[in-house]
Amino acid sequence: DGGITQSPKYLFRKEGQNVTLSCEQNLNHDAMYWYRQDPGQGLRLIYYSQIVNDFQKGDIAEGYSVSREKKESFPLTVTSAQKNPTAFYLCATEGQGGQPQHFGDGTRLSIL
Amino acid sequence: EDKVVQSPLSLVVHEGDTVTLNCSYEVTNFRSLLWYKQEKKAPTFLFMLTSSGIEKKSGRLSSILDKKELFSILNITATQTGDSAIYLCAVVGGSNYKLTFGKGTLLTVNP
Numbered sequence: 001d002g003g004i005t006q007s008p009k010y011l012f013r014k015e016g017q018n019v020t021l022s023c024e025q026n027l028n029h030d031a032m033y034w035y036r037q038d039p040g041q042g043l044r045l046i047y048y049s050q051i052v053n054d055f056q057k058g059d060i061a062e063g064y065s066v067s068r069e070k071k072e073s074f075p076l077t078v079t080s081a082q083k084n085p086t087a088f089y090l091c092a093t094e095g096q097g098g099q100p101q102h103f104g105d106g107t108r109l110s111i112l
Numbered sequence: 113e114d115k116v117v118q119s120p121l122s123l124v125v126h127e128g129d130t131v132t133l134n135c136s137y138e139v140t141n142f143r144s145l146l147w148y149k150q151e152k153k154a155p156t157f158l159f160m161l162t163s164s165g166i167e168k169k170s171g172r173l174s175s176i177l178d179k180k181e182l183f184s185i186l187n188i189t190a191t192q193t194g195d196s197a198i199y200l201c202a203v204v205g206g207s208n209y210k211l212t213f214g215k216g217t218l219l220t221v222n223p
Binding site: 090 | 144
């Protein structure tokens with residue numbers, strides 16, 4: 001079953017805690033992206049990676065970190081420095097040749 | 113700064129109505145414009161537009177791009193309650209050909 005798997009679906013963070021959101025894909029896509037979606041705000045780019053072992057900051061990278069050690073995986077860590085982490089987080093991948101991005105089902109993060 | 117503006121931000125219609133959603137953009141190095149439908153979870157891809165004046169159609173949905181006036185419209189005819197969703201417009205461009213999203217249009221179709 002091909003696609004993008006995000007886990008967990010729901011996550012709660014305590015004050016001062018780092019949490020990691022998982023994104024795994026078996027589409028063999030090189031590029032992977034993390035977006036944050038807030039009500040009425042659309043999607044905003046956090047980080048992206050176009051190749052293994054390389055990634056770039058997006059528009060709202062402060063308080064977040066990523067790694068890209070394997071082509072299939074692009075985990076996002078929400079650090080304690082992110083003061084307003086409550087949001088819906090979406091992971092996307094993109095194939096070569098200008099293909100449209102495809103999205104996972106998202107992780108909803110809330111503060112306890 | 114790259115910008116994508118969608119209008120209206122929300123819209124309520126009755127089943128059977130026809131709706132037109134708007135998307136205007138200011139993006140350097142424009143490459144393509146995409147429409148997505150988002151119900152509860154993952155946005156699902158609808159259309160990718162790269163050329164002006166060529167209508168893309170899928171069932172009751174259609175879309176067209178005007179690269180001179182920098183906008184696109186998404187039409188939905190004979191709306192159904194299953195069309196209720198957020199419709200997202202995004203443009204590929206900028207220095208790294210990233211996607212810039214609009215805020216979305218929340219469409220509610222009442223029976």
